[in-house]
Amino acid sequence: MDWLQQLFNGISLGSIYALIALGYTMVYGIIKLINFAHGDVFMLGAFVGFFAITRWEMGFIPALITAMIVCAIIGVIIERVAYKRLRNATRIAALTTAIGVSFLIEYTMIFFRGATPEAYPKNVLPEKTIEILGAKLDYKIIFILIVTVILMVLLQFIVHKTKIGKAMRAVSYDADAAKLMGINVDNTISATFAIGSALAGAAGVIFGAYYTRIDPLMGVLPGLKAFIAAVLGGIGSIPGAMVGGFILGIVETIVSAVGYSLWRDAAAFIILILILLLKPAGLFGKNIREKV
Amino acid sequence: MLQVNNIDVYYGNIHALKGVSLEVNEGEIVTLIGANGAGKTTLLKTLSGLLKPKHGTILYNMQQIGGKPAQGIVKNGIVHVPEGRRVFANMSVEENLELGAFLRKDRDGIKKDLNRVYEMFPILNERRKQLAGTLSGGEQQMLAIGRGLMSKPKLLLLDEPSMGLAPIIVQQIFEIIQTINQEGTTILLVEQNAHMALSIADRAYVIETGRIVLSGSAKELQESEQVKAAYLGGV
Numbered sequence: 001m002d003w004l005q006q007l008f009n010g011i012s013l014g015s016i017y018a019l020i021a022l023g024y025t026m027v028y029g030i031i032k033l034i035n036f037a038h039g040d041v042f043m044l045g046a047f048v049g050f051f052a053i054t055r056w057e058m059g060f061i062p063a064l065i066t067a068m069i070v071c072a073i074i075g076v077i078i079e080r081v082a083y084k085r086l087r088n089a090t091r092i093a094a095l096t097t098a099i100g101v102s103f104l105i106e107y108t109m110i111f112f113r114g115a116t117p118e119a120y121p122k123n124v125l126p127e128k129t130i131e132i133l134g135a136k137l138d139y140k141i142i143f144i145l146i147v148t149v150i151l152m153v154l155l156q157f158i159v160h161k162t163k164i165g166k167a168m169r170a171v172s173y174d175a176d177a178a179k180l181m182g183i184n185v186d187n188t189i190s191a192t193f194a195i196g197s198a199l200a201g202a203a204g205v206i207f208g209a210y211y212t213r214i215d216p217l218m219g220v221l222p223g224l225k226a227f228i229a230a231v232l233g234g235i236g237s238i239p240g241a242m243v244g245g246f247i248l249g250i251v252e253t254i255v256s257a258v259g260y261s262l263w264r265d266a267a268a269f270i271i272l273i274l275i276l277l278l279k280p281a282g283l284f285g286k287n288i289r290e291k292v
Numbered sequence: 293m294l295q296v297n298n299i300d301v302y303y304g305n306i307h308a309l310k311g312v313s314l315e316v317n318e319g320e321i322v323t324l325i326g327a328n329g330a331g332k333t334t335l336l337k338t339l340s341g342l343l344k345p346k347h348g349t350i351l352y353n354m355q356q357i358g359g360k361p362a363q364g365i366v367k368n369g370i371v372h373v374p375e376g377r378r379v380f381a382n383m384s385v386e387e388n389l390e391l392g393a394f395l396r397k398d399r400d401g402i403k404k405d406l407n408r409v410y411e412m413f414p415i416l417n418e419r420r421k422q423l424a425g426t427l428s429g430g431e432q433q434m435l436a437i438g439r440g441l442m443s444k445p446k447l448l449l450l451d452e453p454s455m456g457l458a459p460i461i462v463q464q465i466f467e468i469i470q471t472i473n474q475e476g477t478t479i480l481l482v483e484q485n486a487h488m489a490l491s492i493a494d495r496a497y498v499i500e501t502g503r504i505v506l507s508g509s510a511k512e513l514q515e516s517e518q519v520k521a522a523y524l525g526g527v
Contacts, residue, residue: 163394170380170391176342177378182366182395182443 004135006257007250012141012210014249015148019203020226021233021241022155023075023196029172029236030192031087033094037078037101039223041197044105045071045204046214050118060124064147064205068198075197076190084186102223109216117215120208144206151202152242155195159238164191172236221265225252228272234282243283293318293478294339294370294447299348299358301331301338308334310502311348316447316480321473323481323489323510325523326499332482333375335499336449339480340372341365352447367395369446375455375482377436381425385416388424388435392442402442409438412468430461437468447478454485466492486523490514498523 020042027035045067052063082101086094128139159165167188170178175185207222208214229248233240248268255267275282294316301309309331316322326332337343339350341362350358357365380388389409393402410417413434419427424435433453440448450469454462462485470492473479483489490496490510498506498519506518513519 166383166387166391167394169383173380173382174378177374177380178391179342179362180340180366180372180374180378181391181439182363183391184361184363 002135002257004133005137006253008135008137008141010250010253011246012144012249013253014246015144016203016207016210016222016245017226017229017248018242018245019148019151019199019206020222021229021245022152022238023200024227024230025233025235025238025241026168026192026196028230029238030168030189031083031094032091033083033098034227035078035083035196036095036098036223036227037082037105038196038200039219039221039226040102040105041071041075041078041219042200042204042207042222042226043109043214043216043219044074045201046208046218047109047118047204048201049205049208050120050214053121053124060143060205060209063124064202067201067205069201071201071204072194072198075193075200078197079190079193084189106216106219113216115216117213120212120214122212124209140210144210147202147206151199155199155238158195164188168192225265225268228268231282232271232275234285237282237284240282240284293353294480295349295351296335296339297349297351299338299345299350301334301343301345303334303343308502309338309345312499312502312504313348314497314504314507316478318478319473319476320494321469321479321481321492323483323493323496324499325483325486325489325496325519327522328484329501330499331502332499333451334502336372336374336451336480336482339365339449340370342372363395366443369444370449371440371443371445371447372449373436373440373451373453375451377429377432379424379427379432379435379439381423383424384421385424385427385435386420388439389416389442392439394443396442396444401444405442405444409441412441412471413438430457430465433457433461433465434468437465437472441472441477445477447480448472450479450481452482452484454483454488462488486519487525490519490524 020038023038024035027033048067048070049063052058052066058066078101082097083094086097125140125143129136130139159168167183168191170181170183171185171188179185225248226245229244230241232247233244248271251271252264252267256264296312296314298311298313299309300311312335324332324335334343338345341360344359349356352368352370380391389406396402415431416434416438424432427435453465466488469479469481481489481493490513493510496510496513497504506513
């Protein structure tokens with residue numbers, strides 16, 4: 001049952017894309033900015049997790065939480081330092097800045113530690129396999145899937161049930177009206193960056209534990225793919241980012257599995273082109289509301 | 293309660309308010325009437341902290357609030373129900389009302405006020421789980437006012453509550469405004485519908501191209517030839 005195994009591989013790759021895509025979509029939803037530095041926060045998360053596991057000898061879960069906290073702080077700093085002052089600037093200025101921040105993070109990392117890759121220790125997650133319907137299933141995959149689902153449920157809970165989540169939805173719908181409710185828009189935007197970056201950090205540690213190899217430029221391609229996933233799901237839509245991430249992961253894995261592994265990356269970009277041509281609002285996208 | 297002294301407000305390069313002064317006393321309904329683009333909304337946005345005055349002072353209970361951030365002003369009890377209602381269309385009626393109480397921590401008080409709003413607007417109670425975007429214009433206006441009341445206003449700023457509504461609904465909204473006032477909330481009402489506004493107000497100001505050109509008791513203005521000609525259809 002080879003296809004089943006491929007499906008599970010696709011799902012674990014998809015969880016990583018989905019976790020990163022959530023940050024893209026949340027930030028876009030609230031300040032209409034494509035935060036191109038988001039993939040690099042994912043990379044930083046992978047490195048924080050790596051140090052937590054190898055230097056401070058933490059287990060997977062404590063390392064994951066550490067990376068999430070550190071990335072949340074980094075995300076808030078990025079927003080406060082680079083984006084906040086551009087809130088009333090043109091979108092292209094903010095976008096250019098985001099690309100600049102991305103390069104800054106990548107090359108600062110290379111400057112301080114070099115470009116050599118690191119390898120996560122093999123035994124971070126249990127190396128067992130179990131058999132389901134004849135397919136050999138890595139224990140790792142189940143573990144990753146459970147962690148991803150927990151994080152997504154937690155996110156849904158925060159966004160729909162807590163005060164800060166309601167503030168986030170209000171600000172993303174109408175920032176001025178939110179101010180009139182007494183909502184502090186700056187703090188709400190910071191919270192959005194914190195949550196989105198924490199999810200990217202989690203994705204980084206999961207990536208490291210699963211694929212083992214990490215390096216300072218590892219965020220570039222997954223960052224772009226997650227962006228595609230967010231567009232595919234409908235940028236600004238949280239369920240859209242989750243579904244888009246899983247679809248993209250599964251499609252890529254299938255493309256490799258049928259023997260076109262060189263076309264793997266191209267598949268993602270073809271999806272982007274198709275979605276922009278056929279359904280620019282994405283699968284879960286709302287009709288864009290013109291403000292008068 | 294509220295004293296606006298000689299404020300100038302700019303939208304970029306446009307000088308939108310030119311030396312505007314006005315006063316609202318506790319317990320009153322004061323209305324500000326004027327044509328489209330005269331500066332009515334700009335004035336309310338300045339009072340609620342969305343815009344900053346360049347010159348002049350805004351005193352609320354003898355404290356300067358001009359240029360302070362919006363959330364501090366809401367906390368002080370000045371609540372702005374914006375033009376065009378601006379309800380959160382992607383959230384339910386009840387979530388909208390809860391957002392009105394965003395800064396409050398008194399759970400019991402919030403519960404009580406929620407019931408009071410539902411009593412005042414029974415239709416909102418029927419539609420509490422419905423998305424705000426699916427409500428009719430009149431219902432959205434009720435929701436916007438209800439949401440404002442959830443912030444526990446001492447001074448309620450209403451921006452064109454009659455806009456785009458059928459006369460019978462306008463009648464209903466204005467009755468509710470009077471009820472809110474009788475229950476102890478001071479009201480500053482901005483309207484294009486001068487006739488309705490003057491009929492419930494104690495005092496009124498007329499604004500034209502960023503300047504206050506007339507003021508007086510609502511009765512006086514209702515009888516003024518100038519107001520009749522310009523805003524009451526020349527009757």
